[in-house]
Amino acid sequence: LLGLALALASLLPTAGARRSQDLHCGACRALVDELEWEIAQVDPRKTIQMGSFRINPDGSQSVVEVPYARSEAHLTELLERVCEKMKEYGEKVDPATHRKSYVRVISQDGTKMDLSGVKFDGDVTSSLKFACESIAEEYEDELIEFLSHEAENVKDRLCSKRT
Numbered sequence: 001l002l003g004l005a006l007a008l009a010s011l012l013p014t015a016g017a018r019r020s021q022d023l024h025c026g027a028c029r030a031l032v033d034e035l036e037w038e039i040a041q042v043d044p045r046k047t048i049q050m051g052s053f054r055i056n057p058d059g060s061q062s063v064v065e066v067p068y069a070r071s072e073a074h075l076t077e078l079l080e081r082v083c084e085k086m087k088e089y090g091e092k093v094d095p096a097t098h099r100k101s102y103v104r105v106i107s108q109d110g111t112k113m114d115l116s117g118v119k120f121d122g123d124v125t126s127s128l129k130f131a132c133e134s135i136a137e138e139y140e141d142e143l144i145e146f147l148s149h150e151a152e153n154v155k156d157r158l159c160s161k162r163t
Contacts, residue, residue, distance in 0.1 A: 029102070035147055048065070070147060087129065088105060089128055090104075
């Protein structure tokens with residue numbers, strides 16, 4: 001009986017670590033999905049002026065217009081509020097591996113969603129929101145760098161390799 005208790009006790013930290021890893025990974029992937037969706041919603045013709053507003057000796061200014069959607073100003077604004085979207089996610093457990101993933105429970109475009117097997121409660125959303133905020137704060141520069149240049153596979157590069 002003591003051996004069984006010790007064996008079970010040795011498994012607990014692993015399960016807790018895996019849950020934490022699943023949560024962190026899921027929050028990162030949801031964060032990138034939400035940011036990419038928000039960027040896609042901006043009119044591609046909308047621009048913002050960047051650069052110095054000082055007047056050069058020749059009377060000109062060093063101002064450039066860049067697309068607003070992927071500008072640092074827009075991305076910073078998105079990062080400040082994107083984790084609020086985590087309340088629209090639920091937790092789904094894979095029956096075979098018992099790994100947790102996080103899926104939207106409210107669609108962005110109004111389509112009906114299959115919510116079978118999805119756990120949706122305050123604990124899930126608050127944990128996901130906290131993990132999202134931690135990632136957004138800790139990796140703000142990397143997120144802005146990747147997203148401002150339309151990098152390929154941001155989710156994999158950031159969530160699997162960096163965080």
